[in-house]
Amino acid sequence: xxxxxxxxxxxxxxxxxxxxxxxxxxxxxxxxxxxxxxxxxxxxxxxxxxxxxxxxxxxxxxxxxxxxxxxxxxxxxxxxxxxxxxxxxxxxxxxxxxxxxxxxxxxxxxxxxxxxxxxxxxxxxxxxxxxxxxxxxxxxxxxxxxxxxxxxxxxxxxxxxxxxxxxxxxxxxxxxxxxxxxxxxxxxxxxxxxxxxxxxxxxxxxxxxxxxxxxxxxxxxxxxxxxxxxxxxxxxxxxxxxxxxxxxxxxxxxxxxxxxxxxxxxxxxxxxxxxxxxxxxxxxxxxxxxxxxxxxxxxxxxxx
Numbered sequence: 001x002x003x004x005x006x007x008x009x010x011x012x013x014x015x016x017x018x019x020x021x022x023x024x025x026x027x028x029x030x031x032x033x034x035x036x037x038x039x040x041x042x043x044x045x046x047x048x049x050x051x052x053x054x055x056x057x058x059x060x061x062x063x064x065x066x067x068x069x070x071x072x073x074x075x076x077x078x079x080x081x082x083x084x085x086x087x088x089x090x091x092x093x094x095x096x097x098x099x100x101x102x103x104x105x106x107x108x109x110x111x112x113x114x115x116x117x118x119x120x121x122x123x124x125x126x127x128x129x130x131x132x133x134x135x136x137x138x139x140x141x142x143x144x145x146x147x148x149x150x151x152x153x154x155x156x157x158x159x160x161x162x163x164x165x166x167x168x169x170x171x172x173x174x175x176x177x178x179x180x181x182x183x184x185x186x187x188x189x190x191x192x193x194x195x196x197x198x199x200x201x202x203x204x205x206x207x208x209x210x211x212x213x214x215x216x217x218x219x220x221x222x223x224x225x226x227x228x229x230x231x232x233x234x235x236x237x238x239x240x241x242x243x244x245x246x247x248x249x250x251x252x253x254x255x256x257x258x259x260x261x262x263x264x265x266x267x268x269x270x271x272x273x274x275x276x277x278x279x280x281x282x283x284x285x286x287x288x289x290x291x292x293x294x295x296x297x298x299x300x301x302x303x304x
Contacts, residue, residue, distance in 0.1 A: 011282060028299040029244065038169060056133070120171070132157035195210045233255030
């Protein structure tokens with residue numbers, strides 16, 4: 001059982017769960033207020049949506065581990081959600097049959113649970129899994145090894161999950177401010193991880209953005225992205241009166257967090273690693289995620 005828990009990268013799963021929970025919470029509030037076009041939903045469909053997400057996340061993380069054995073084998077385990085040099089495919093703990101079963105169960109589970117929600121949710125959820133799982137990691141495509149595309153893939157996947165969260169309860173799409181903000185935020189927060197992995201990716205022969213452009217250039221590229229985050233954050237919080245307060249909360253907290261993160265990353269980069277414990281930002285993000293999850297279920301319960 002422990003090896004399957006290690007396959008399920010909990011911290012990465014929670015990071016991508018954030019846009020899902022945010023959009024779902026906003027959608028529940030707006031449909032209840034009559035400011036968004038509702039679709040038929042219930043407690044069951046929302047549970048199915050969460051199950052679809054977790055199945056898709058398990059599928060994607062397992063495929064990533066399966067394809068990343070060459071780099072993970074030489075990884076020092078620092079600044080990651082776990083010691084990936086001990087991940088189950090490196091240690092050989094997962095048999096070929098178990099691998100096939102994990103992919104089949106999680107892949108089919110994601111498809112079935114997504115379709116049990118509604119067709120729009122299925123389109124966005126399965127597109128996110130296709131992008132973040134298959135296209136990003138599978139040896140036939142390996143967007144992870146293609147400079148720029150590795151960053152674009154992760155940021156776009158986060159936006160697709162935002163759309164999926166809204167689609168659970170509404171025919172409307174998220175507004176432009178959180179879409180643009182979320183894309184820039186995801187890209188800027190992903191790039192330091194790519195920079196940290198350069199020694200191991202280079203040893204494995206990968207051509208990631210960090211390997212091709214160099215970790216220093218990649219980290220400096222977060223500066224204009226952060227400037228964009230600040231601009232969109234100000235736009236959303238101060239100049240978008242119709243924007244839902246939950247989105248404004250995310251933009252209002254995310255803007256200074258992005259500035260602080262970028263500053264600390266640049267100050268604490270001592271080659272070959274950024275000497276920064278990721279929990280400094282993961283813990284506050286987890287607290288905000290918990291807030292949106294609770295808000296969503298509270299809104300659902302009080303509307304029933």
